[in-house]
Amino acid sequence: MEKDAPILILGAGTFGLSTAYHFAQAGHSNITVLERSAAVPPADSAGNDLNKIVRAEYEDPFYAELALQAMAAWKTNPLLAPYYHETGYLLANSAAAPEKAKKTLLKSLGSIQQHPAFRGKISPIETRADIAKVAPVFDGPMEWKGYFNRFAGYAHSADALTAMYSACCALGVQFHTGDAVKSLNYTSDKRCTGAVTASGKTYTAALTVLALGAALATVLPEVGRQVAANAWPVAHIQLTPAEAQKLRGIPVTYARDLGFFFEPDRRTNLLKLCPSGAGYTNFGSSTSSAESEGRQGSSVPPDFSAFITPADEEKIRRLLRETMPGLAERPLINGRLCWCADTADSEYIIDFVPGTSGNSLIVASGDSGHAFKMLPIAGRWLVELARAGKQETRRWRWKAGQDAGGDVSWRIGRPVDLKDVPLAVKSKL
């Protein structure tokens, strides 16, 4: 591909920004990003959030290796290093955890226990005293079992995306916001030549990259059910500066069966909390017609995302009663759902779209809720794919016929569909 060939990237979230950044770094000079939201990072991007866990434990060593590469980049890339905080990661199960949660934890531990990168970084958590050693400020009962991993932490995700956006601008990437893509353009032999937006503007490109997360099917209905929108609830407690100061440096703390939280945000003193579970789907209001149409499931709802359910709230309060009971009855604020793009096997989709010609159309989606940590390196996979002309990594290929939305080995419980959430809860805010 010529360095001045026009590249069009749809979506300015985690995959979109990383892709723009890496193509620009590789010397490409005509890169345009289209984003339907008014601003970058977009309001509905999952990565546009206070913080995300950065860790290399995975059931699957393939992703563990990639996460280690990403963590090296989080630490050494001066653009991103200010947003990475290696606070450590306390991963455990509460006394009431189901068998599945215990199994997942053991697999996680297994993936790093023998790895040289973690030598001396892992300590078992078996007693209350073990917890006191790694998080002395927690004063709840915490009969947890698991481990503490020093070599992990979190990234301030919205700030990291903003930094990457600024770097892209400095490298000459053009951004156009506030105009959704209506359709893709093709030649008669199915070469994608770019996109047309709702306002009627046409963008011409030699290569178009679809980085639309769970909204992919709105532009590429052919993706069918291989990507399903799946959301996780998030809520916050507003701490006073003194309360936040007291919690400075706490590890990312995760009871697999209850949920997790982070060190309070250094700017706003917000404590972010996420209840665990299989999250929410959006398979449409009428199962019969939506199911048979086969593509309804992959969309992000236009609204109804600014809530959390009473069940999730209760889970968060249980998590707090276990860890920091003094905060357990505080009001939860800024509750919302954070939409991701799930695949059946939690593998990403990074591939040319079958049936299109001229290596002109690439999909980068299927984050499955575990892609943000890859921000520093994900775009490189797209540059490599464009160069290779074929996806050699089998697991990242187009997944025709694989329906997302089934049981996922590393999640606890079954997802709840938005249509089954009472309207009174959905319209609470």
Ligand SMILES: *[C@@H]1O[C@H](CO)[C@@H](O)[C@H](O)[C@H]1NC(C)=O
């Ligand atoms: C980038 O590509 C577009 C589409 O082909 C073209 O109209 C534009 O002039 C190019 N810009 C530069 C700076 O080469």
Ligand SMILES: *[C@@H]1O[C@H](CO)[C@@H](O)[C@H](O)[C@H]1NC(C)=O
């Ligand atoms: C792109 O597609 C739109 C809508 O299908 C069409 O009106 C337009 O002429 C096409 N533009 C190009 C450059 O092919």
